Amino acid sequence: MFDLIAEHPLLASVLAFVAFCVIVSLYDITQKHHTILHNFPVVGHLRYFLEMVGPEMRQYWVANDKEEMPFNRDERSWIYASAKGENNTFGFGSTEQMYGIGYPIVKQAAFPFPDYRAYHINGDPSAVPCLKVMGAAHNRRRPYRPRSIINISAMSFGSLGERAISALNLGAAQADCYHNSGEGGVSPYHCLGGDIVWQLGTGYFGARGPDGKFSVEEMVRKTTENDKIRAIEIKLSQGAKPGKGGILPGAKVTAQIAKIRGIPIGKDCISPNAHSEFDTVDELIDFVELIAGKTGLPVGIKSAIGKIDFWHELAAKMKSRGEGPDFISVDGGEGGTGAAPLTFADHVSLPFKIGFERVYRIFQQAEVSKQVVWIGSGKLGFPDRTLVAFAMGVDMIQVAREAMISIGCIQALKCHTGHCPTGVATQNKWLQAGVNVEAKAKRFATYVKAYRKEVLSLAHAAGYEHPAQVNGDDIEFSSGVNRFLTLTETLGYRCDEIEFRGMASLADDSPDASATQTT
Numbered sequence: 474m475f476d477l478i479a480e481h482p483l484l485a486s487v488l489a490f491v492a493f494c495v496i497v498s499l500y501d502i503t504q505k506h507h508t509i510l511h512n513f514p515v516v517g518h519l520r521y522f523l524e525m526v527g528p529e530m531r532q533y534w535v536a537n538d539k540e541e542m543p544f545n546r547d548e549r550s551w552i553y554a555s556a557k558g559e560n561n562t563f564g565f566g567s568t569e570q571m572y573g574i575g576y577p578i579v580k581q582a583a584f585p586f587p588d589y590r591a592y593h594i595n596g597d598p599s600a601v602p603c604l605k606v607m608g609a610a611h612n613r614r615r616p617y618r619p620r621s622i623i624n625i626s627a628m629s630f631g632s633l634g635e636r637a638i639s640a641l642n643l644g645a646a647q648a649d650c651y652h653n654s655g656e657g658g659v660s661p662y663h664c665l666g667g668d669i670v671w672q673l674g675t676g677y678f679g680a681r682g683p684d685g686k687f688s689v690e691e692m693v694r695k696t697t698e699n700d701k702i703r704a705i706e707i708k709l710s711q712g713a714k715p716g717k718g719g720i721l722p723g724a725k726v727t728a729q730i731a732k733i734r735g736i737p738i739g740k741d742c743i744s745p746n747a748h749s750e751f752d753t754v755d756e757l758i759d760f761v762e763l764i765a766g767k768t769g770l771p772v773g774i775k776s777a778i779g780k781i782d783f784w785h786e787l788a789a790k791m792k793s794r795g796e797g798p799d800f801i802s803v804d805g806g807e808g809g810t811g812a813a814p815l816t817f818a819d820h821v822s823l824p825f826k827i828g829f830e831r832v833y834r835i836f837q838q839a840e841v842s843k844q845v846v847w848i849g850s851g852k853l854g855f856p857d858r859t860l861v862a863f864a865m866g867v868d869m870i871q872v873a874r875e876a877m878i879s880i881g882c883i884q885a886l887k888c889h890t891g892h893c894p895t896g897v898a899t900q901n902k903w904l905q906a907g908v909n910v911e912a913k914a915k916r917f918a919t920y921v922k923a924y925r926k927e928v929l930s931l932a933h934a935a936g937y938e939h940p941a942q943v944n945g946d947d948i949e950f951s952s953g954v955n956r957f958l959t960l961t962e963t964l965g966y967r968c969d970e971i972e973f974r975g976m977a978s979l980a981d982d983s984p985d986a987s988a989t990q991t992t
């Protein structure tokens with residue numbers, strides 16, 4: 474046998490290959506799961522292989538620059554270049570269809586706000602704090618003015634790996650923005666220096682008593698111990714899976730995850746689809762006030778927008794009671810997720826612009842919109858979309874997937890499998906080993922700074938010092954053949970004017986609660 478291989482290596486290889494094919498054919502013909510393999514033994518495997526590598530092949534070879542979803546190549550390239558501090562400009566002119574319905578145009582002023590008059594907070598030309606102070610309207614004891622209009626949206630340790638979370642938190646500290654913990658609770662990887670917004674989902678992870686129920690005492694203990702926790706966000710829903718709970722299988726509930734979440738090791742960890750602490754608007758407001766009263770922190774809600782009666786009632790009750798959420802994060806139906814049923818991701822909850830417009834208008838009519846800090850998310854992590862969102866009434870943007878892209882995500886669409894090839898959305902140690910925390914933190918911070926700077930330039934071009942001064946008259950949308958309408962005309966409202974006394978007045982780190990937010 475060995476003599477045959479040594480004397481006729483080519484013949485031996487051919488025989489080995491034929492033998493291999495015969496064995497695979499026998500397996501294919503006798504297996505009962507795949508018709509294609511049964512009907513086309515051996516070659517049928519090609520179909521599965523091509524299907525597996527299809528997304529990558531299309532991304533690199535076939536798709537054009539504007540084609541891929543959810544973020545096309547141009548969008549990803551802009552994030553990559555910004556994150557690396559490379560030239561993120563494009564040459565030759567626009568490649569967009571400017572006459573296409575819904576296409577937004579920012580109207581520049583004849584006399585832009587001069588860059589030479591721009592005040593650089595702490596010498597940082599990209600610094601843009603939020604105009605409003607979270608919790609000021611309801612006199613919370615520990616109000617918070619976010620120092621960045623761009624922040625990291627909720628993503629739990631669990632859906633992202635420890636290195637990705639660490640890189641984002643370190644990067645948040647460098648870019649002076651906050652980092653939302655996601656509903657999995659505040660992990661040690663969220664505590665590397667960046668401000669934290671602690672998200673509380675239906676599982677109340679990190680704030681559970683021994684009986685597994687929500688414990689406000691536990692929450693007070695944690696928020697007192699960790700002064701980086703600056704606000705609490707109660708999650709009602711997220712755009713990609715509103716009204717849907719989740720389960721982390723017991724096998725994945727390691728000692729570390731159990732400790733962070735306050736749950737037993739090795740047992741299935743259920744996030745129900747509804748809260749157990751409230752199920753009416755009054756109870757929701759009571760819950761907000763309980764947490765705000767005990768912790769002193771601003772408390773807000775996050776929600777995707779579906780049925781509208783809830784928002785009418787919430788605005789009316791906030792008006793009559795003078796209480797309620799300090800901030801509202803509106804997530805668009807186009808938002809991302811670690812894992813969700815396709816139908817929920819595709820068909821449940823309104824896309825951002827439609828949902829936000831409906832809710833904001835209700836709050837404006839009820840005269841409570843100024844009490845609320847408005848946060849938007851749902852593919853908004855680009856300067857033009859951010860400016861449109863601001864013109865609609867948004868005070869801040871939260872980015873999730875754009876932040877992932879800035880630290881190396883290639884949109885492989887494998888978050889739900891645990892096999893993220895870039896080590897971002899996985900717990901796999903081998904895959905994570907390639908994520909250099911310090912380098913990625915710098916990338917994220919560089920992206921946020923470049924992004925804020927460009928939003929600022931757009932605001933300057935429109936004649937303003939701060940992006941929150943931009944309003945619906947400054948934006949036009951293509952609305953038909955040779956027809957453009959202002960955003961104000963399209964929406965039927967003009968966003969609130971927020972008192973602004975110049976960028977220099979926002980420089981003080983300690984929030985001056987009475988400075989800018991009127992009720």
Ligand SMILES: Cc1cc2nc3c(=O)[nH]c(=O)nc-3n(C[C@H](O)[C@H](O)[C@H](O)COP(=O)(O)O)c2cc1C
Pocket residue numbers: 626627628629632633654655656657672708710711712775804805807808809810811850851852853854871872873874875888898
């Ligand atoms: C991997 C991943 C995990 C997420 N986890 C949460 C979560 O724990 N809680 C939540 O409210 N939203 C979660 N989201 C939704 C985001 O916070 C955000 O609302 C949504 O992706 C829209 O922002 P984007 O378009 O910038 O990604 C997650 C999104 C991703 C991609």
